[in-house]
């Protein structure tokens with residue numbers, strides 16, 4: 202893909218990573234991703250906004266082949282996928298200065314060995330005049346790291362939002378238009394990356410709402426030319442609203458926990474409660490994260506392995522705790538062979554989840570009538586709690 206014009210003097214200079222399937226060795230990327238850099242050319246100065254992930258540096262090199270000067274590299278965020286190619290840009294343009302937030306300076310020094318005399322820090326609201334184009338730097342901490350900032354180009358009404366509002370999606374389309382699939386990808390991205398910082402997401406949303414922009418140009422995924430769509434989606438996802446829905450991540454080793462999960466799914470459905478179940482040895486954890494964005498309740502289904510929960514349950518529960526979804530209720534169900542501490546072990550894994558525990562149902566071996574009755578009672582409790590949402 203060649204550089205693409207967005208406005209007069211403003212070009213997309215990014216790299217599309219069609220084939221990447223895992224981010225941070227953790228996050229599934231079913232649709233690949235992109236690393237969006239942008240070139241803003243004023244009458245006097247030229248700024249490159251962010252760079253690309255180093256494995257795709259050759260793409261950026263081709264984009265810059267016919268760019269004679271870059272005076273500033275705007276480093277919105279120190280993570281490698283955006284800042285990782287800054288050393289190359291400084292090599293090509295020895296007079297260029299890196300502009301970043303004060304918190305980013307230390308990270309650029311330690312992570313990328315950017316020379317200290319090449320870095321200029323900017324405060325929240327500070328501006329940079331390029332000649333007929335003015336960048337205003339907006340500190341937007343915790344979307345994604347504490348040092349992250351955005352830039353607003355007032356003459357062209359563009360907000361360069363870095364990770365904030367992005368989507369992991371590789372596409373030849375420069376603009377999102379009103380493609381709902383982009384919003385679906387953005388929701389996955391929000392769930393996996395932004396959800397742990399929900400309070401800061403809301404603060405930063407209010408901050409950027411004060412700006413007058415026509416385009417939101419993130420560092421991943423297409424540019425939003427109808428930005429209200431993504432802003433409204435983020436405001437909903439980060440709000441306190443939860444849905445009458447239960448998410449059940451589970452594993453079953455010999456079928457007993459699966460029998461219990463299936464009984465509970467049916468019991469909840471009969472009571473008008475929506476359910477999503479995720480078998481953890483095969484599930485896409487991105488789908489699980491997305492389900493947690495709005496669910497009111499999580500029910501963990503865990504068989505016992507050597508007294509504790511199955512390792513896949515351990516991992517998923519730890520992840521759910523890290524993502525800090527806005528769940529209100531939780532329960533634990535599962536089966537065991539001769540002894541178990543699965544309740545205590547799982548409870549210890551979720552200190553971040555501010556949930557009311559609605560109950561636990563354990564079966565020694567194959568579940569029978571008494572266990573199914575307990576599950577029915579749990580379904581009653583969930584229905585009654587959800588009625589008050």
Ligand code: FEO
Pocket residue numbers: 278280282283345346364420421
């Ligand atoms: Fe796209 Fe937090 O890096």
